[in-house]
Amino acid sequence: MKDFDIYQTLALRTASAESTATPMTLLDAAALGLSGESGEIADHVKKILYHGHPLDDETRDKIAKEIGDILWYCAIGAKGIGMTLAEIAVMNVDKLRKRYPDGFSTEQSLNRPHG
Numbered sequence: 001m002k003d004f005d006i007y008q009t010l011a012l013r014t015a016s017a018e019s020t021a022t023p024m025t026l027l028d029a030a031a032l033g034l035s036g037e038s039g040e041i042a043d044h045v046k047k048i049l050y051h052g053h054p055l056d057d058e059t060r061d062k063i064a065k066e067i068g069d070i071l072w073y074c075a076i077g078a079k080g081i082g083m084t085l086a087e088i089a090v091m092n093v094d095k096l097r098k099r100y101p102d103g104f105s106t107e108q109s110l111n112r113p114h115g
């Protein structure tokens with residue numbers, strides 16, 4: 001998880017002064033950015049599914065870059081709530097381990113508590 005901390009430090013280095021002004025502006029920037037970047041991935045998938053675009057190396061590279069953009073906004077958002085990206089990653093893995101102790105199952109997915 002140390003790599004996440006290194007990544008977060010490097011990501012924050014390239015955040016604008018406006019977005020890093022306060023914890024709330026970090027969170028604002030993350031929320032808006034995550035929405036935008038998710039839309040960019042959805043657009044690639046739409047083109048593959050409905051416009052006949054191939055999932056070739058070029059498209060794969062474009063999607064990978066969008067996933068990277070999402071990671072960048074996750075790093076910014078984590079900082080906005082005073083957490084490291086590594087802490088978020090550990091929290092997420094712990095949550096999933098409790099939800100699916102033996103790996104994913106449809107039964108557990110259907111009957112899981114929300115959260």
Ligand SMILES: [Mg+2]
Pocket residue numbers: 037040065066069
């Ligand atoms: Mg992008």
